[in-house]
Amino acid sequence: MEETLKKKDKILSAADIRTTFHTHGRTVQAVRGVSLYVESGEILAVVGESGSGKSVLMKSVMGLMPDNAEVKADQLTFAGQDMLGMDQEQLRKMRGKEMAMIFQDPMTALNPLKTIGSHLMEVLKRHRGMDKEAAKKEAVAVLNQVGIPSPEKRLGQYPHEFSGGMRQRVLIAMALCCKPKLLIADEPTTALDVTIQAQILDLLKSLQEETGMSIILITHDLGVVASLSHRIAVMYGGLLMEEGTTEEIFYTPKHPYTRALLHAVPKPHSGSKERLEPIPGMAPSLIDPPSGCPFAERCKFACERCTKEIPQYRTYSTTQRALCIYSGEELDHKEGEVESHG
């Protein structure tokens, strides 16, 4: 397994990330030991419902967690550098330069009292040491690159003069300023309407192809990632439930949670009258997470063992692994049984 993975460079590689919050005397275990990697030039989708820990995981990687959070990891390397050994100042210098992040709500992500130009130029001056003139030129260039018409004029405008989609483009432009090796996009289209969503995702894809950067796309919408990502990581209850290539996840999903998620995605092209199957119940509380598999309570295959211990990963291919006591075949078999009984 290791050998095949080494064929491509890993831009980011993290082992056993654990993030806990301390609030009001309670401890929230938001991320409970997640290992993942991103190859250079790939789009990795991190999928999960709200509260699965996907955003927290990425903010932990970026070093953006608030003071009341504690991030631990066995390994965290980015482009060959050990991030765990870095101090705050070194991490800050990397942010926005080598790894950039864009967020869910473009309406509130920009300072309302500053022009778009000064947002962009600030980043260019900070990380690329440009003077005002050069920064202005470059700002126009990146706005052009993300498809904002008449960028010279737009530079002097304020965020409220931009639509949501345009603001997300501005943020993407900010991220592109320093040609980062990795772009983390935290649900970049959730706050936008559907047609704009598609435009932004297309933009991300074409920028990725153009610049060769890696992208981590955080989303709760499996439909969004199908055509976009190379690999998918599925998170639940602060754990990585399954990871694999997009094909593997969509065609041969192993974990019951991944399967349940796929059953809940509408398939407009299949023509079948298949009903969507919602997943019963709610995501577990991370304040006092269950000692066993976090999905056990909602899983139709769960047995007693599931509620007692967190299982080990089963490896299915060089790229696919899942966190379940049952193998994919066993589950296929059980699924047959459940259906014949039901």
Next chain:
Amino acid sequence: MARYILKRILTAIPMVFLITVLCFALMHFAPYDAIDAMTTPKMSQETINLIKAKYGYDQPVYVQYIRWLDGIMNGNFGYSIVTKQSIASDLAVRLPNTVKLVLPAYLTAYFLAVVLGLLAGANKNKRTDKIIDAISSVGIAVPSFWFAMLLIFALGYKLKILPIVGMHAVGKESSIADFLKHFIMPFLTLTVSFMPANIKYVRSSTLTQFSEDYVMVQRAFGATKSEIMFKHVCKNVLLPVVTRFGMAFRLLITGSIITETVFSWPGVGPYFIKAIQGMDYPIVMIILVLSSTMVILGNLFSDILYCLIDPRIKEMG
């Protein structure tokens, strides 16, 4: 932007007018009127009617109002019933004294509040924040007259380093050093009474701003703590703080009634108090009108400043 400002000014004018109506009406409905203050029960009805006629009280209310308004507009604020002095010339002496005291105190309090509030907000829940917040909580709870008494007791009575009353020692009216000696205690009292609420306000405004998404975004783009603070948060914090500054305009007239009274500072405060006690209606009315006009002017001022700082408002016509 010019349209916005013009619109604000145009809405302010009827407001001021409304205030004069309100002040006049309230005084008119009060159980005693100026005539009661001038007559005694022993006077005959004819005498009372004569006095009424002399002061125009035999006229219908609206005529009285129009005459009064006309007087104010021409700078004729009327005469004190008790001392028969011109109110305008009384205020011309007293108002500057109040301004001399309130303006430096408020500016100091405001400046310190912005600095301390930002400091506390930027260090949420850390020791600096806790100390500043505790001090301002105590400050809000302490009545200013009591604090003034403490000052008088410590600095004036025990240590005997500062004079207790007045603005000048007799015969030293032109000495600045003497003025400052009299100035210190009321100044401290006012600063301490203006500051705590403002600190709380700036602090909470700072906390709100630090929890905004754009702060997280700036961090994600490698901004340093001081860049976030001074290039981004500061200006956003100052927006609501500017409103407070405008709201403070009225303090220039009635902002230090208690403090001035405690220290016998020859400002508007004791004048106002004495007028209320003596049922000196013309004075009370004028000070009410001036004070509420300052509220309107202050709001106008904040609106205009707002408009200059916030690009979102500039667009609104």
